[in-house]
Amino acid sequence: MWVRASLRVFASGLGNRAIWARVEGLAAIPALPCLRPPSLSEKRTSMRVLFVTSEFAGLAKAGGLGDVSAALPRALIRQGVDVRVVMPAYPDVLARTSGVEVVGELPGRAEIPSCSIGRVRLEDGLVLYLLIAPSLYDRPGNPYCGPGGEEWPDQDLRFGRLSLAAADIARGIGGLNWAPDLLHVNDWPGSLAPAYLHWDGAPVPSLLTAHNVAHQGVFPASRRAALGIPESAFAMEGxxxxxxxxxxxxxxxxxxxxxxxxxxxxxxxxxxxxxxxLHGLLAGLAGQGRLSGIVNGIDESWDPARDPYLPYHFQAEDLHGKRMLAELVRTSLCLEHSEGPLFAIVSRLVHQKGLDLVAEAAPEIVRRGGQIAILGMGQPSVEHLLHRVSRAHRDQIGLLVGFNEPMAHRIVAGSDFLLMPSRFEPCGLTQLQAQHCGTLPIAHATGGLVDTIEDGGTGLLFEEANVEGLLGACHRAFEVFSHPAELLRMRRRAMARTFSWSRSAEQYRELYSLLLDGSAPSSQPHPRPKRLVRRSGLDRAA
Ligand SMILES: Nc1ncnc2c1ncn2[C@@H]1O[C@H](COP(=O)(O)OP(=O)(O)O[C@H]2O[C@H](CO)[C@@H](O)[C@H](O)[C@H]2O)[C@@H](O)[C@H]1O
Incomplete structure (x- = not known):
């Protein structure tokens, strides 16, 4: 009962601090100590989870979902969960993996074509199931768009295919010698999977993580039959x-x-x-205790003392390498030498991220002696705004348009501050990466930015997403920068924070357990798994 009550608070986020602390306590259960990190395949496993995603960092990434998909399953495996990933076999994925073996076939449905399932085991043991459907996925560009940034017109079939495959694998169809106890789907591309499970009468529990509810995968009603959606499901309750x-x-x-x-x-x-x-539906879920919040972590490669992308390394006690990196960033972006603060932006260039506010605030930042290093790509209108302001201040504002992982690490690690005036931010990863590198985030107080930045301690928050709010926080940043002892105190505090994936994975594992043994509030009762499920120090035979 204790866990169930906690989960409900955890879920609805009602500010009862006393109970909330108990939930935090859950997250803080330490992992078993081990002297040598075991390889992923060596671990004893219990729950089987299929992680459904449209992106995977290192193979095909468009944004933060790629980072999460590459890190969270690995962190879960380290905690004994048998997680496998299913995703489309985009050309980049096939080019960047070797030894893909075709292990199964899945039937089509309505206009969704059949596909083969390729299986590959990555170097650390993580198993990926790749959906081989050349008519849908064998195209250039990123997971969602062609090389010119245009969305593919058959997105519904592309991700209907992904969703249906996940549901079918969960039902044991496809010829794999493995089926999950639970489906963990991510964002709209995998979101029809729980629906297919329901229509096919398969009692497999499912968890949907929404990384951004602004992207919903909306298609005309006329596509219902093409996706194999029953007529009765085209309703408000559907x-x-x-x-x-x-x-x-x-x-x-x-x-x-x-x-x-x-x-x-x-x-x-x-x-x-x-x-x-969707607020009505979401509020209803929260009221039933069926909506949780689990903050992301960051990849271990973001350690400034070891990061392979950094030519100079540093740590909290010796920041010489950070200063060298700042110089490298200035040179790379053709900025002039400066003793003033360097502000960083590494972001998708989209309306969500509030970069139009940076374009407005930039002349004042430059007037006070600041410089701005920007790396990103996205909407042409936002790119255009940033181009204009960087051209007006060539020696002080540098803009790199493109996706460049090494440069992202250098800019984030080398800068003094990170600008993140997002209008909304479900979690945000860049502010976590920045704090780990002693780069203080300046951010709008929204979403995950509130949960992960300590105002005045590890960064600077502002309340209103407007240029006055942003400039107010930037003025505070200039003050901090002009007091080296205060700057050092904040940097050290930021660098001391841990945003490890193991903490998030522990919370997901706990949620999986609750869903599998039927004690978490859920849409329908699911049969208990036949294996032992370990929960919060309490072993229960299921
Ligand atoms: N041009 C570029 N070159 C190289 N690297 C670049 C880059 N632009 C961005 N990146 C990297 O991509 C990642 C973006 O992370 P965000 O959290 O900002 O993601 P995004 O808004 O896409 O994702 C959504 O999902 C994530 C994951 O849940 C949530 O954190 C977030 O709030 C939500 O909007 C970071 O690792 C960043 O360093």
């Missing part, structure tokens, strides 16, 4: 959303449980301002 089909809405409706990537965002999306029209 896939229908303002006369269209919405993958994310369907996932939220049919999944056993939903999760957002921070507690604050989990609360925010139950309101009209952040819920993207």
């Amino acid at each position: 896939v229908e959303f303002y006369g269209n089909i919405a993958f994310l809405k369907a996932g939220l409706f049919y999944a056993s449980h939903a999760c957002a990537v921070s507690q604050t965002y989990a609360r925010e999306i139950t309101t009209p301002a952040f819920g993207g029209g």
